Structure formats: C-alpha cells, structure tokens
Amino acid sequence: MSELIDPFGRKIDYLRISVTDRCDFRCTYCMDEDVSFLAREHILSLEEIVFVAQTFIAMGTKRIRITGGEPLVRKNILWAIEQIANTPGLDELTITTNGSQLAKMAPALYNAGVSRINISLDTLKAKRFYQLTRRDKFQQVIDGIESAAQLPFKRLKLNSVILKGRNDDEIYALAEFALSRGLDISYIEEMPLGIIHDHDRAATYMSSDDVIANLEQTYRLTPSTMKTGGPTRYYQVEGYQNRIGTISPHSHNFCDTCNRVRLTAEGRLLLCLGNEHSKDLKSLLRSHPNDHQLLRDGIIEALALKPQQHHFNLDETPQILRFMSATGG
Numbered sequence: 001m002s003e004l005i006d007p008f009g010r011k012i013d014y015l016r017i018s019v020t021d022r023c024d025f026r027c028t029y030c031m032d033e034d035v036s037f038l039a040r041e042h043i044l045s046l047e048e049i050v051f052v053a054q055t056f057i058a059m060g061t062k063r064i065r066i067t068g069g070e071p072l073v074r075k076n077i078l079w080a081i082e083q084i085a086n087t088p089g090l091d092e093l094t095i096t097t098n099g100s101q102l103a104k105m106a107p108a109l110y111n112a113g114v115s116r117i118n119i120s121l122d123t124l125k126a127k128r129f130y131q132l133t134r135r136d137k138f139q140q141v142i143d144g145i146e147s148a149a150q151l152p153f154k155r156l157k158l159n160s161v162i163l164k165g166r167n168d169d170e171i172y173a174l175a176e177f178a179l180s181r182g183l184d185i186s187y188i189e190e191m192p193l194g195i196i197h198d199h200d201r202a203a204t205y206m207s208s209d210d211v212i213a214n215l216e217q218t219y220r221l222t223p224s225t226m227k228t229g230g231p232t233r234y235y236q237v238e239g240y241q242n243r244i245g246t247i248s249p250h251s252h253n254f255c256d257t258c259n260r261v262r263l264t265a266e267g268r269l270l271l272c273l274g275n276e277h278s279k280d281l282k283s284l285l286r287s288h289p290n291d292h293q294l295l296r297d298g299i300i301e302a303l304a305l306k307p308q309q310h311h312f313n314l315d316e317t318p319q320i321l322r323f324m325s326a327t328g329g
C-alpha cells in the first residue's frame with residue numbers, strides 16, 4: 001500500500017533518480033558546452049542513493065528510473081542498480097541513457113536486474129549527431145543499441161527530441177530504425193529547462209501533433225491505451241509489434257495523471273519537473289545517517305509541496321534555471 005498520496009489525491013509510486021549531473025555528451029537542447037558540474041561532495045553517495053530508494057520502496061514505490069546526466073558514467077553505478085533492483089517490493093528498475101556505454105555494459109545491466117532501457121537518439125546521421133551532441137560518438141551509440149537489442153530486456157525504447165529545422169526531416173527514419181529492430185520510440189517536445197545559447201527554443205519548437213501527422217503519411221497509427229508509468233501517449237502501428245509514443249509537455253499537459261517525484265543528483269527531492277518546489281533530503285541524510293523514520297517523515301512533508309501542474313512557456317525567459325541533466329529526465 002502506498003503511503004504517498006499528494007494534496008491533489010494523486011498516488012505517487014514512481015521515483016526518478018538522477019545519479020549524476022555529469023555527462024559525456026553536451027546535447028545542445030540540454031546544456032551548453034562549458035556547463036559547470038557540482039563538486040563531488042555535493043552529490044549523494046551511492047550508499048545514500050540506495051538508502052533513499054529503499055525508503056521509497058518501503059513506502060510503496062513500485063517503479064524506479066535511474067537517470068542523470070549520464071547515469072552509466074558514474075563509477076560503480078552497477079552496484080547501486082543491483083541493490084535497488086533486488087529490493088523486495090519494487091516492480092521494476094529502468095534506466096535512461098545516451099547509449100555511449102551500452103556496448104560494454106548492456107549484459108551487466110541485464111544481469112543486475114534492469115528490465116527496460118530508454119536510449120536517447122535524435123539522428124541517424126553521424127555529422128548531425130556531432131552537431132546535436134557536440135561529441136563524435138555516433139557509432140558507439142549505435143553499437144550500444146545493437147548490443148542491448150541482442151538481450152532479452154522486457155522493453156527497449158528510443159527517445160528522440162525533435163527540433164524544427166534540425167532533425168525533423170528524420171522523424172520517419174528514426175521510427176523505421178526503431179521498429180525494424182523491435183524497439184519502441186517516443187518523440188519528445190523540447191522543454192525550457194535551463195538557459196542555453198545554441199538556439200532559440202521557441203523557434204525550434206515542434207509539436208507532437210505535427211510529428212504524428214508526419215508519421216501518418218506512412219504508417220497507420222491507432223491511439224493505444226497502453227501506459228508504462230510515464231507521461232508517454234502511445235500509438236499502435238499497423239503491421240508492427242512495437243509502438244510509437246509522444247511526450248508532449250507543451251501541447252498535451254499530462255499533470256493530472258502525474259505519479260512521480262524526482263531525486264536530484266545533489267539530494268533534493270523535486271516534486272515537479274516544471275516547478276522549483278523541493279525538499280533537501282541530503283541534509284537529513286547527512287545529519288541523521290541510516291534513520292529511515294526521519295527520512296520517511298521528510299518525504300511525507302515534501303509531498304505536501306507537490307504543485308498541481310507545470311506552466312512551461314517557450315515565449316518567456318525560462319523560469320526554471322536548472323538543466324534537465326541536473327534534474328534527471
């Protein structure tokens with residue numbers, strides 16, 4: 001039974017954990033090239049992360065997603081993944097990754113108990129990959145996807161952020177790449193998280209409806225009732241087993257069904273991606289190590305702060321100054 005019900009009656013049974021704000025890529029919509037990262041002492045230790053995760057599980061959390069920054073560049077992350085995945089009460093442990101480490105880590109992730117992986121891929125062109133991520137690791141990511149696809153994960157999904165004029169000409173090619181390999185794919189609308197200098201987010205905005213209209217030129221799509229705990233709206237694709245989804249923070253607000261909270265790399269419990277309401281769990285953990293009860297009380301207190309919804313507006317200067325990488329996407 002979940003102890004976590006927010007002031008609007010929503011049951012919170014999904015926790016996303018950012019295990020690091022660091023990353024081996026610099027995706028243009030996510031961060032600038034010269035972004036500064038948190039000092040190591042400000043980041044939760046892996047033991048602290050496991051302690052928070054296990055406290056949430058004892059309070060009724062059923063799903064945990066490990067994310068970042070790039071979660072797979074954190075040293076010894078497999079240890080923490082294994083500890084969390086094997087905690088009784090948890091239904092599934094999933095991760096979101098840029099894929100750069102998957103070629104070498106996919107088997108270990110499977111053995112550690114990861115059931116589903118979301119892999120970010122915005123283009124199938126090596127040169128454009130470099131332009132979008134500022135790193136020359138296209139083939140490494142493709143090899144990582146192919147390695148993961150060889151293993152019996154419950155589900156693999158590509159995540160593609162579509163920017164008008166940058167990669168919207170690859171919407172169909174990305175779908176074909178995913179579906180032909182037995183992967184799902186979600187298209188994400190860019191969110192105004194953090195100030196970036198590469199482009200004007202309002203100018204590159206592409207709505208999920210436009211993405212779907214583009215795909216419908218080739219595929220027959222039927223809205224699906226499938227839910228996986230996240231904000232994705234899925235479509236069944238005629239002739240394929242796998243699904244196409246959209247994540248539309250602008251055009252289809254999904255706050256009424258929100259079931260999740262986020263633990264940032266520095267140990268803040270963030271109640272909503274699009275608001276700053278949060279509680280500092282790190283100081284609780286460090287002043288009273290191993291005190292499950294105090295942490296439980298802190299989490300319940302934090303939940304009372306959960307706002308009803310986000311208010312993203314691309315025409316305003318971003319209200320949210322933190323980057324997606326610090327928060328955990």
Ligand code: SAM
Pocket residue numbers: 023029030067068069070071096097098099118119120159160161188189190191192193324325328329
């Ligand atoms: N590094 C990992 C990755 O890229 O998958 C995990 C963290 S990343 C922050 C999680 C997801 O957030 C990725 O799919 C990425 O494309 C997406 N993302 C990052 N910044 C975004 C933004 N401003 N708007 C929408 N999605 C964003």
Ligand code: SF4
Pocket residue numbers: 023024025026027030031068069070098120324325
């Ligand atoms: Fe790194 Fe993921 Fe952000 Fe790209 S989207 S810079 S891979 S954290």
